Amino acid sequence: ILDRGKLFHSYVEQSLQNKIEDDFKIVEQYIKSVKSVLEDIESVRLLESRVIHPYLHYQGFVDCVGLYRGNPVVIDFKTSAKPKSTLSSTYDSPLQVAAYLGAMNYDPSYETLPNISSALIVIAYETGMPANVHCLNEKKCLKYWDFWCKRLLQFKNMNCEPR
Template structure:
């Protein structure tokens, strides 16, 4: 290795001179530059340091994992129970008695069936007669744990946003709008005017329902041969009553039709919750009610929107109706068990 040294000549001029030294003498030469600084990390246990870094990084990323987020959500709202489909519940339970959905395979001639005005049988509650529960009441009292959870969660959020009085006013407005919508729709379906001419509403209809009527206008174009409007149906064997919104032909198929309103889009049948069970319950009661001389195998759920967005129509085939009919029979069993337990507890207290 060659190193430059300073050599002073007689004239006082510094002349560089090349001198060779071995590598082992290199560290002894401190005239050219200072000794190289040692990094403090050189004395660190690299393996231990690496473990520390991994530990810190792991703790930082794991705080945002789905598992920890779910734990946080459960601490706030309680454990989340994944909803099961109607089909999966039926795989676990079957009705103790499989009551018939259709009471007769025979139907009347089309001309006779389609003649005459729509039937409207009012609901009568005689004080002296025994109480008969409605379809709506039975469904409300036999909600599954997950349905109750999500319903209560929605209610708490709405109250937090609107307050107690605001939420009460909100629900009252929903009920009133639904009633006005059904009333306006009844006028359209029972009037002598062609449905297509009145499907978008008139100036006589309340402003609050104009959007709903516009929403279902394309559905009404496919409705014909209306057989019943806001009419009571009763199943004497299973002991329940209901009021069907409409029985008519939709695209040529006779259906029990249920009209719904919603603030949020419901493009899939699964978005309608217990509505298919409700329709199956109405159809089963109608098929056993002597006031109706025909049988209905199919259903239709129409979801209308206030802003006039085209409504979603969810058709229930005969096969689907049978599935939801079985679910309805299970709900009836649950309701009967609840009433039996309540009666037993009241009897025990009074004993």
């Protein structure tokens, strides 16, 4: 399953660069699921790019930064066997994209990018059913950023106690 996830992400990356070079037969249902979403993404600025928050000391890999239906967003692509039609069914994915947004907006490597305040979580399905697209506007991103900061503080406090 992990290999399928990596292969799917590779397809998304190659598709958004308009250069499909590999054989993606094994993930064709995920591709079918997400195809119409990819058509709405343009002006891609980043793909599979490492972000580091210089003050909060965490890092991650952003799947994509681009325009979705004309709006600048951080995009996180997920695969799933089960439907995830609500944002809450994506578990910690909103925290993850909020953390990426926070890191990207503070990471000096990305200072040439405009400040991005919205995110997208795209769930592709192994059955080929149409992907669910969860849009997080600035208000939602700030809400999940707050949750993320609390969780990060909790983690740091757990790991700072003497043994």
